[in-house]
Amino acid sequence: MLRSHDAAELADFSTTYSEIGARTFACLLYQLDCLDAALYWWRFAAGAGDPLSAHLLAAYHAAAGRGPDARAWRASARLLGFNDTHLPHPTRHGTTAAEGYVEHLPWNKIPEVLHGFPPPPEGLGR
Structure with a gap:
């Protein structure tokens, strides 16, 4: 979503x-783990007639196990005319993260990061 052409609207x-x-x-806030704020702005956008926002709310509530809310937002998305053409189109293809978004972690530092977690199952790294 944040790599789509709609990102220019943020300015x-x-x-x-x-x-x-x-x-x-809202998508930016969701990425930053500000869930309540993201839900607020998705509802704002859906209330203003954005079918993709209603779809995102339906997907969020379905994933969170809130069936009645998911069904209500799915119905709203349909009423707003949601279809596949409303899905964002990435500006570039691939799975690379933006520069500075992910920190490189050398393999020899991983045990320090995972300290306190149970060890992985035997043979997982093979």
Whole structure:
């Protein structure tokens, strides 16, 4: 979502409060683990008529095990006309993370990071 063409809407969001900007801002907040704020802005965007935001809310509630909420948001997404054309289109293909998003961790440092966790099952690294 944050790599889609909709990310450009985020720059004007503070002045326009567009539904696409709200959805993109919500996705950024979700990535930053600010769940309550992300849900607020997804609801804002869905209420403003963004079908993808309603779909994202349905998917979130389904994953969280909240069936009635998931069904309600799925119905809202359908009423707003959600279909596959509303899914974001990545600006580049691949699974590389943005520069500085992931820290490189040398193999010899992994035991320090995992200190306190149970050891992996025997043969997992083979």
